Amino acid sequence: MSLTLRRPTSTAPRTAGARRGKVERQWPLALALLAPAMVVVFGVVLYPMGRTLVLSLVDATSALQTEFTFSGLSNYTALLSNSEFWATVWRTAVFTVFSTAVELVVGLLLAQFLNQRIRGQWFFRSLVVLAWALPTIVSANMWRWILHPEYGALNGLLMHLGLLDSYKDWIGGPTQALFVVALVDAWKTTPLVAILLLASMQTIGDDVYEAAAMDGAGAVRRFLSITIPMLKPAIAVVLVLRTIEAFKVFDIIYIMTRGGPDSGTTTIAFYTYLQAFSNQEFSLGSAAAYLTVLFIFVLSLVYLRMLRTDSGGTA
């Protein structure tokens, strides 16, 4: 991979400049080049970031309010002492762990399969890319219809085949719905995980496997003692990225269950949405959003740290 090229090239201009005996003043040019991107991104994002933080520290009854009385961390303590909020956190954790586990296990097996040299492999890889490319809302709508208790295709098919004698409500119970929604998320996202792991798998040389096979290691043994350890950095990256995404999951839940039944699929992002847009509790919603930000911030630091050690270690 190209990772090893990074360090040599970045030091090249420095030595060249030193040789010429003057340090090039690059910041005016850098500023000019970066200005458009900074306007487009910071101009749009920084004010809302700050404003939401302020909203979370006051007691706003309307989002339009301009005069506030600061209420300190009371919105945060109100959330953290609320059992409903903790139930939401718990559901988010269950959703995250379950969907990420399915995506990782199936994604690993799928990547291993896609890495085989068999005829027609282009077709199987295209299938995975196809499932990845399907827009999230299309996928969520499709599964909502397939699993629909009255008009769904799954009930219909199972009845036709005689495997079911009465219609089932697949997302009828709160716990059941959470797991089904997590599975639908996994159907949509496992292809991405497989694509990422496959890219990393393809950097492992054949000679390692051949040597192990020579020593009598079977296919399962080779997978467990070579592939998995070599993929560790990629697996770690996938885990962190998927956890961040799971904390933001909104689309699938909005389409399939609207957080129900019985709040069973109200994860943290949907809870925040309901606070702000259904209950008009802007301050509470902002505080919930910032608790998510804090969590994602910590995970992002872990992620960036992993990338840095990763680029020194592998490739």
Added chain:
Amino acid sequence: MRPSRFYRPAMYLCGALLAVVVLGPFALLLLASVSPQAGLLGKPPDLWPDSPTLDRYAAIFTQAAGGVAGDFRVALVNSLVVAGCSVAVSLVTGVLGAYAFARLRFPGRRLVLFVFMLTYMMPPLALVVPMYMTGAALGLLDTRTSLVVVYCSFTTPFVLWLLSGYFRALPAELEEAARIDGCGRVGALVRVVLPVARPGLISAGLLAFLMAWDEFFYSLIFTSSPASKTVPVALAEFTGRYSLDFGLMAAGGLLAAVPPVLIALIFQKHITRGLAAGAVK
């Protein structure tokens, strides 16, 4: 390594399983899109219609705006315009910024890069209320412009991140030669770096397009009339609280899937490389 005689059958069994899991739901969706409404609402639904109908597709393409199907066509156009403009803006701004990060040294370089990544990781829910208020104050709510502005705020950091890694991996000697020949930094970027970086530009542009095409949350909050609604929001309304038109949902969903699926299949190499580089670099 000599594979056992079970190897090939086992592999094709896995392949068949994969095909069923991926193509099965697709096939159901395709059948639903051509089944008459009465059959779809039957118990059990009739998914092998005697007289398949293409009426829904025809309606989407020919019905006047104002009808549900006609408005979906408007939404397709809106999504194309919004995603296209977002890609154009984020490619131009992203290329310039990525080059600065890849090749220049300046104070605060790491901090600025970090803030870009931080904004990229921000959950939309932590931004949307003030954004909505600002949009209302500027009279931008319910316009495609507002969506382009917001989408660029997350497609740009992505393009920047992907391309700065890509540029760094290109040998610096290329540009140095061009600069000795009298090109400035920007001249070298445009004439030497960009042509060499074409695969990276294609990956970044296409992935940014797919992100914008897929976006649902901001569009849900910011748009209210068919004139600015994008495809995901239009699709969500087909099976919303007040309507259960599964057939139109299926036809619309398949049409909405056409651009990203075609892009992903045609540019498979660019897409998979871009995804891997975006996550691991």
